[in-house]
Amino acid sequence: MSLFRVMRGKPLGALGGLLILGLLATALLAPVLAPYDPIKVRSSDRLQAPSLSHLLGTDDFGRDILSRVIYGARISMLLGLGAVAIIGILSGYYGGRIDMVLQRCIDTLMAFPGLVVLLTIMAMLGQGLGNVILALGIGGTAANARIIRSAVLAIRENQYIEVARATGCQDWQIIVRHILPNIAAPIMVVVTLGLGVAILAESALSFLGFGVPPPTPSWGAMLSGSGRTYMIQAPWMAIFPGIAISLAVFGFNMLGDALRDLLDPKLRGGPQGRA
């Protein structure tokens, strides 16, 4: 299937992909794109409405919102990718080992609402970007470990694995050559959707006062701290980072959904038998 046909068949997924590409480019090129220093305080420029010199206005410290939103893309990608990497490592380990104790621990973790787990981990670790990543990673592991584990279990029973074993393949060869490519689909879906969840969860943590500490330009912190305080006086302070979060999460979800549809042959094509 050519890329063009995929994009025509899945316009929403293509839109999501474009949004994510834009986000990635923004994150990578932040120093080039941002017109101002995102952290430097300029008290003469406090709370300015959007104008030509500050396209998205300034905040209560006179910092340019556009520059902060651009640098925020970096923080969000870092957060999301870091959390997903931790989820991957922990799930991979858990998925590979069938351990009663670990399983019970996951059961226990799943018995708590996600946000409560995150709050508790953050209260334990204290504020900080690294700690938020760690908390999101640990918090997100419970549900995802299940998905990856069940995918591995399903693949393991296949005949070609048996054949590979019979022809004398080593365990690692089977894992790398046969199992990993076959669970790539659920992994890709977990990664794209997980990134969206992580960005959203960081904003919820920020709102509750357990997020990335200032002056780091994280989107969640921008719209929950002084952004909320100045909501009536300077609505642009919270509205633009809010839009940035929504667009990023929207993009990841669209892309994840389209990937799931594309990778699941059962969902290809229209319903049969209808007149």
Add this chain to the structure above:
Amino acid sequence: MSRYVLRRLVLLVPTLALVTLLVFSIIRLLPGDIVTLMMSEQGYASDKAKLEQMLGLDQPFHRQYVAYVGKVLQGDLGVSFWTKEPVLDEILRRLPVSLELAVLAMCFGLLIALPTGIFSAVRQDTWLDYLFRTGAIGGLSVPGFWMATVVIVAASIWWQWVPPMRYTPFARDPVKNLAQLVLPAIILGLALSASVMRMTRSMVLEVLREDYVRTAWAKGLPESLVIARHVLKNAMIPVVTVMGLQLSALLGGTVIMESIFVIPGMGKFLLDAITWRDYPVIQGINLFLATGVIALNLLIDVIYGFLDPRIRFG
């Protein structure tokens, strides 16, 4: 069936034991312990040893834990370190508030999710399908607290309406109570509807491809009958799972809505307890939440049996 439920109930014991142990040890690992916090506040004891003894924190960890579990088994969750109120009473007073909010949100969510999900699947890849899906994912993408803030600010500017600062219980004035909860419930429900809608859509899509549905079309049944009788019944099973999982996420989401709309529910209570390191309250709420989620999962599994006679309980 009853044997299966019984076995699941027995399995509840080790999980809950692990839950209490986990919560009990984690909150004692939190930096900034209650004793230091109390000593920094005016009006509390200044003698550290005396305070620890008063709160029962001078005992070794395992003694504290055994004593706690012993009390829990007798239905006593202890008293709050700060207010000295029995934790169970406080929870029981706040639980109905959070449950009402969660159930209302669930109703709104389903009201949006089921029709749009079914419609999107039946008319797959039409512009309405795209519209509904975009809307659903949009609802999922917007942070709830941000939407709540924007709605409150917009309402106060355009209609001079602000959410009431005092909570009215349902029993006292149902209309006033619902008027207060409806907005947070809609905002919570919106995020919830997104995942239920997507699950409904993909399940209906899958069932639409089954042989028996083709047979139903071939028999010449009208579309409404095919969908209602053959598709929906079979597509609903995973949807029920997602709803169950969402309800537990919802209980977490109420933390945020309750603090924005000043609703005295469990979420707000937990947040305050974490901030103030009120160990018995944190333990009590977590035990309650965990029991609730586990019971919910059991309920879902039982509902499965009714929805799908092929599922046997072994």
